[in-house]
Amino acid sequence: MSFVDGEWREASGTPIAVTDPASGEEIASVPSATAAEVGDALDAARRAQREWSRLPATTRGDHLRAIAGVFADHREALADSLVREVGKPKAQALGEVEFAIGFLRYNADWDRRIEGEILPGDVPGEVIHLLRAPVGVVGAICPWNFPLAVLCRKIAPALLTGNTVVAKPSEVTPLTTLHAFRLVAEHAPLPPGVLNLVTGGRETGAALVADPRTSMVSFTGHRDTGKSVMATAAERLTRVSLELGGKAPAIVWRDADLDLAVASIVDARHFNAGQVCTSAERVLVHESIVDDFTGRYVAAVEALRVGHPSGEVDVGPMVSAAQHRKTSAALETALREGATVLTGGGTATVDGYAGGYWFTPTVLGGVRPGMSVMTEETFGPVTPIYPVADLDEALAIANDSRYGLSAYIFSRDYGTVMRTVDDLDFGEIYINRTLGESVHAHHAGFKESGIGGEDGKWGLLRYTQIKTAYHHFG
Numbered sequence: 001m002s003f004v005d006g007e008w009r010e011a012s013g014t015p016i017a018v019t020d021p022a023s024g025e026e027i028a029s030v031p032s033a034t035a036a037e038v039g040d041a042l043d044a045a046r047r048a049q050r051e052w053s054r055l056p057a058t059t060r061g062d063h064l065r066a067i068a069g070v071f072a073d074h075r076e077a078l079a080d081s082l083v084r085e086v087g088k089p090k091a092q093a094l095g096e097v098e099f100a101i102g103f104l105r106y107n108a109d110w111d112r113r114i115e116g117e118i119l120p121g122d123v124p125g126e127v128i129h130l131l132r133a134p135v136g137v138v139g140a141i142c143p144w145n146f147p148l149a150v151l152c153r154k155i156a157p158a159l160l161t162g163n164t165v166v167a168k169p170s171e172v173t174p175l176t177t178l179h180a181f182r183l184v185a186e187h188a189p190l191p192p193g194v195l196n197l198v199t200g201g202r203e204t205g206a207a208l209v210a211d212p213r214t215s216m217v218s219f220t221g222h223r224d225t226g227k228s229v230m231a232t233a234a235e236r237l238t239r240v241s242l243e244l245g246g247k248a249p250a251i252v253w254r255d256a257d258l259d260l261a262v263a264s265i266v267d268a269r270h271f272n273a274g275q276v277c278t279s280a281e282r283v284l285v286h287e288s289i290v291d292d293f294t295g296r297y298v299a300a301v302e303a304l305r306v307g308h309p310s311g312e313v314d315v316g317p318m319v320s321a322a323q324h325r326k327t328s329a330a331l332e333t334a335l336r337e338g339a340t341v342l343t344g345g346g347t348a349t350v351d352g353y354a355g356g357y358w359f360t361p362t363v364l365g366g367v368r369p370g371m372s373v374m375t376e377e378t379f380g381p382v383t384p385i386y387p388v389a390d391l392d393e394a395l396a397i398a399n400d401s402r403y404g405l406s407a408y409i410f411s412r413d414y415g416t417v418m419r420t421v422d423d424l425d426f427g428e429i430y431i432n433r434t435l436g437e438s439v440h441a442h443h444a445g446f447k448e449s450g451i452g453g454e455d456g457k458w459g460l461l462r463y464t465q466i467k468t469a470y471h472h473f474g
């Protein structure tokens with residue numbers, strides 16, 4: 001299914017099944033756009049781009065505000081769609097809709113705030129004028145874990161700055177994106193060609209990246225996919241912004257507020273069934289409090305309500321059989337390498353939903369730095385806890401990762417916190433709290449967690465390029 005040039009079109013590539021994670025049943029089948037159909041969407045976006053960029057920025061901002069209003073009016077339906085295809089609990093799904101609306105409203109408010117510069121010339125009778133020009137056509141490629149929020153995180157700054165967009169949702173969760181596009185087309189239409197949609201999986205995404213009509217790729221997804229996107233983009237020097245995976249360490253220091261640390265880390269590990277790039281993936285606890293922390297952590301994990309995401313639950317199913325297999329394999333490897341299960345232990349059952357992708361929240365002891373559960377993204381509800389003797393050791397283990405997205409520190413000591421912020425090689429550090437990001441901050445991974453970054457002023461300006469004009473009047 002494609003939305004191109006202001007109209008819906010059938011895509012002719014292979015259909016891909018969408019499953020309900022709670023039951024494992026197929027709920028839809030969505031066709032894939034072929035490379036030629038991706039090209040049609042890019043043509044439409046190219047045709048629309050110059051006129052769109054010539055509109056007053058306030059008009060573009062008004063369009064984003066209108067879309068935000070429509071999403072707010074339909075927040076329940078959008079959240080229900082997220083519950084259905086992602087399997088995230090309803091309260092979290094409503095939170096995602098608000099997050100998405102936040103990106104639209106925040107970026108809309110930049111409409112009168114993007115500034116250029118005027119410099120004195122080096123020769124008599126000259127001034128130099130630096131202005132922010134759009135990049136052109138942005139290919140926005142989204143993952144399955146936050147389909148609506150990540151879509152809006154990309155399209156809002158791209159459109160506000162005068163770019164047009166061809167978006168591609170994940171083939172695992174395309175339904176909320178289709179729903180959102182229907183709402184926009186019906187209640188807050190943009191000029192034809194400004195915002196286009198193509199559905200499909202890897203091949204459709206790869207076609208969008210490889211096409212010379214794409215000026216920039218804004219990609220969120222797996223590290224290895226990001227590398228392949230960058231390699232393809234390099235052939236034409238197409239710009240990329242890559243938001244990739246993470247292996248967030250949570251450091252709990254001896255002076256931490258333990259109630260706060262336990263509640264926050266349990267939340268950060270189990271939100272969206274642990275399928276969040278900023279999830280607390282490994283917990284490093286000062287050895288003097290590790291027994292107390294672990295006892296409380298295990299009790300809090302055992303109190304989590306696992307069940308159908310439309311109910312009052314804390315943890316829903318994992319999104320797909322593939323993700324369930326991946327987390328199960330990571331757990332098996334950890335056990336083979338010597339980890340011990342403190343609670344949980346793998347596949348769960350939920351009455352009435354035998355076919356769902358349920359995973360019992362699991363806590364591991366007996367882990368060591370270097371084990372894959374301490375270095376590779378697990379992306380599921382498995383928490384390894386490791387005792388550390390001093391801050392040097394904690395920081396060295398935390399940094400011993402090819403990822404560098406988010407990190408957490410729980411301490412009341414100023415020096416400990418400042419040293420941690422200074423020494424951690426991570427793009428986003430949270431002190432005495434965990435999830436989530438603010439729309440006006442900056443979300444970016446160091447090392448193999450990405451390149452570029454989103455949100456706030458710096459994320460917005462990434463969708464622009466600086467044009468210089470020398471005004472010689474002498």
Ligand code: NAD
Pocket residue numbers: 141142143144145146168169170171200201202203204205206207209220221222223225226228229243244245246276277278377379405443445449450
């Ligand atoms: P994925 O890389 O499998 O897929 C992401 C998107 O890329 C999908 O739309 C997919 O169809 C498309 N795609 C696949 N192959 C492609 C190719 N060769 N060229 C172009 N597009 C291609 O990732 P996923 O499984 O959907 O998402 C989970 C991953 O995303 C995790 O690693 C997670 O940490 C990461 N993630 C990161 C952030 C962040 O902000 N840093 C946010 C959410 C998720």
